[in-house]
Amino acid sequence: MAALWVAVVATAFCAVFAAVLAMGQAVAARHRAGGAADLAVLAAADHALSGPGEACRLAREVAVAQGARVVRCEVRGEFAEVAAEARAGPYTVRVRSRAGPAAAVPGGAG
Known part of the structure; x- marks a missing residue:
């Protein structure tokens, strides 16, 4: 009986x-x-x-250096949006990120 409990606990x-x-x-x-x-x-x-071509080329280089790949890159003016994909084991995860210049703060110092 004890052997059965040991097997059940080991399986759990x-x-x-x-x-x-x-x-x-x-x-x-x-x-x-x-x-x-x-x-x-x-x-x-x-x-x-x-230009979008050069900006996205650099984005791909950075993503590869981080162990991921760019699956989407879009540049409009000074704003960029990138989707990167990474794998670990059987999982593939895609994350989207955006960046651009900060908007002026109304009533800010300056």
């Missing part, structure tokens, strides 16, 4: 461990995609005046 621990491992992979993919999207969009917005 294995199931919990597998669930925690899967959740960890999903969170890692989300963080990698989010960081890559944020850095890539900043690179694109910083070079937006060089």
